[in-house]
Amino acid sequence: MxxxxxxxxxxxxxxxxxxxxxxxxxxxxxxxxxxLGLLRKQLIDSFGFxxxxxxxxxxxxxxxxxxxxxxxxxxxxxxxxxWRIAGGRLHRLKGLVTFEPVDASRRTGPEPFAxxxxxxxxxxxxxxLHLGQAxxxxxxxxTGFASGYLSRANGRTIYAxxxxxxxxxxxxCRMVGKELAAWGDAIKPHLAFYxxxxxxxxxxxxxxxxxxxxxxxxxxxxxLAEADxxxxxxxxxxxxxxxxxxxxxxxxxxxSATVLIYGESGVGKERIARLLHDASPRTGGPLVxxxxxxxxxxxxxxxxxxxxxxxxxxxxxxxxxxxxxxxGGTLFLDEIGEVPTAMQAKLLRVLEEREVRRVGENRxxxxxxxxxxxxxxxxxxAVREGRFRQDLYFRLRVVELNIPPLRERPDDVLxxxxxxxxxxxxREGGAPKELGKGACRALFDxxxxxxVRELVNAIERAYILSEGPRVELGDLPPEIAxxxxxxxxxxxxxxxxxxLAEVERDHILATLSAxxxxxxxxxxxxxxxxxxxxxxxxxxxxxxxxx
Numbered sequence: 001m002x003x004x005x006x007x008x009x010x011x012x013x014x015x016x017x018x019x020x021x022x023x024x025x026x027x028x029x030x031x032x033x034x035x036l037g038l039l040r041k042q043l044i045d046s047f048g049f050x051x052x053x054x055x056x057x058x059x060x061x062x063x064x065x066x067x068x069x070x071x072x073x074x075x076x077x078x079x080x081x082x083w084r085i086a087g088g089r090l091h092r093l094k095g096l097v098t099f100e101p102v103d104a105s106r107r108t109g110p111e112p113f114a115x116x117x118x119x120x121x122x123x124x125x126x127x128x129l130h131l132g133q134a135x136x137x138x139x140x141x142x143t144g145f146a147s148g149y150l151s152r153a154n155g156r157t158i159y160a161x162x163x164x165x166x167x168x169x170x171x172x173c174r175m176v177g178k179e180l181a182a183w184g185d186a187i188k189p190h191l192a193f194y195x196x197x198x199x200x201x202x203x204x205x206x207x208x209x210x211x212x213x214x215x216x217x218x219x220x221x222x223x224l225a226e227a228d229x230x231x232x233x234x235x236x237x238x239x240x241x242x243x244x245x246x247x248x249x250x251x252x253x254x255x256s257a258t259v260l261i262y263g264e265s266g267v268g269k270e271r272i273a274r275l276l277h278d279a280s281p282r283t284g285g286p287l288v289x290x291x292x293x294x295x296x297x298x299x300x301x302x303x304x305x306x307x308x309x310x311x312x313x314x315x316x317x318x319x320x321x322x323x324x325x326x327x328g329g330t331l332f333l334d335e336i337g338e339v340p341t342a343m344q345a346k347l348l349r350v351l352e353e354r355e356v357r358r359v360g361e362n363r364x365x366x367x368x369x370x371x372x373x374x375x376x377x378x379x380x381x382a383v384r385e386g387r388f389r390q391d392l393y394f395r396l397r398v399v400e401l402n403i404p405p406l407r408e409r410p411d412d413v414l415x416x417x418x419x420x421x422x423x424x425x426x427r428e429g430g431a432p433k434e435l436g437k438g439a440c441r442a443l444f445d446x447x448x449x450x451x452v453r454e455l456v457n458a459i460e461r462a463y464i465l466s467e468g469p470r471v472e473l474g475d476l477p478p479e480i481a482x483x484x485x486x487x488x489x490x491x492x493x494x495x496x497x498x499x500l501a502e503v504e505r506d507h508i509l510a511t512l513s514a515x516x517x518x519x520x521x522x523x524x525x526x527x528x529x530x531x532x533x534x535x536x537x538x539x540x541x542x543x544x545x546x547x
Contacts, residue, residue, distance in 0.1 A: 001075045003086040008093050024070040037126025053140050057193040060144025068152035087149035097121045102284045114177030117284035124167035133169050137162035150177055161190055171254050171280050235271050236416045239409035252399050253279035260396045261374040263403035266453030269374040276372050277330040285329025288322050293335035302359050311360025323356045326369045337377035348392045406448040413443050420459040437510040438473035446480045
């Protein structure tokens with residue numbers, strides 16, 4: 001018997017007239033999922049998240065351990081490995097969740113002991129139904145089950161943790177299992193829930209005090225999330241314009257719709273494409289990207305559709321194209337506006353027929369891929385001018401996302417710069433650095449023709465060149481620093497005297513920088529209302545755009 005061949009009838013036995021039911025020779029019961037959801041709610045309401053998670057994790061662990069024990073001798077396994085890997089199949093057979101392995105090519109670090117996408121989790125479903133969206137993963141019995149099964153089947157302790165969860169708002173749940181040493185510090189917040197005395201310690205806490213503490217933590221978590229200004233999927237979204245783009249992208253990600261992303265070079269179109277993939281049910285599959293502008297027309301067809309051996313000079317073997325390579329995932333076609341007209345017709349056929357024909361072959365192959373395209377060109381104008389097919393244009397723009405240039409969202413400039421400084425410090429192994437007042441003003445004033453890409457490059461350069469704990473004006477590239485004069489200033493003719501409005505502006509921006517862009521705290525320090533602060537910042541941004 002192999003794990004993939006397991007059927008419910010191989011393990012489940014019952015009398016149609018009712019009575020004792022068995023699974024792998026052990027007695028089992030049928031519980032209503034909603035009843036289990038209500039039990040979860042009552043545990044949380046009575047004892048808090050910490051204690052409820054302890055109960056459900058330990059229950060799941062025991063369930064997984066006992067299932068592995070019962071299954072070991074219940075079937076004639078082809079070999080011991082088939083029994084060990086049957087846990088994922090059992091999740092599906094027992095109706096707990098559906099299991100999908102993660103594409104190994106998407107991993108950037110060492111391969112974990114177990115890595116899977118979970119769909120249709122009953123736990124996430126019930127948590128959302130009875131308690132609403134959580135701030136952390138909630139599939140506690142399922143991760144406990146995975147830990148217990150893997151630990152018993154492999155003869156060593158394996159800890160399973162959810163890295164994404166539908167109960168937290170993610171498109172799908174993702175479980176990763178590793179041994180203790182492989183987890184490192186990442187396991188520490190979760191380790192207590194696997195300890196045998198965790199429940200006893202949790203129940204010793206005074207109920208009301210625990211609930212009050214959890215309320216404070218939830219408020220603190222929301223505050224931290226706001227302070228981090230929606231840093232999601234590698235992007236800073238401080239401005240309302242960018243927040244709107246990210247929010248729409250996260251909604252669209254949960255569908256399979258084709259998306260067309262507009263934006264100038266360097267605004268972050270590929271980041272949005274990554275968000276669309278990572279927040280989608282296809283996150284377990286590959287994200288394959290192709291810059292259409294960088295591919296010669298003679299090779300583009302072979303690159304996208306693949307080719308058969310001998311199809312042309314140099315085709316020494318069959319080769320699948322990117323449509324096939326992205327199976328189960330997402331294909332990102334960057335600079336789609338640069339695709340030659342003849343190639344546009346072939347691309348349209350693939351999108352409409354959902355099948356591809358390799359160069360040099362007669363047969364077609366079905367494809368299972370989501371298309372995300374991007375361009376900095378005005379495709380509607382290209383259609384009017386006859387440079388882009390209208391039918392392909394409408395096929396691509398099922399959903400359209402427009403990313404505004406950085407000069408139109410000045411609120412994002414300083415948060416992005418600080419994020420880049422933090423990442424540069426981690427990468428270089430150096431101490432974190434702050435932005436000086438003069439650097440803040442120069443960054444805010446500059447028009448950023450190269451958008452986010454230019455900002456990232458400028459800050460990485462400044463981090464390397466700066467000698468102190470702060471990045472100062474002189475550390476920035478000359479075109480941004482502009483000497484000692486502001487890029488958009490009121491003075492002129494060599495007169496260094498500044499207007500009162502300029503002094504006020506500099507003071508407000510410096511105060512905002514000093515409190516980490518927390519506007520409520522900045523308003524308090526300045527002695528003005530938050531609404532007044534927002535109005536002044538809006539004025540500065542508008543003045544910058546007019547300048």
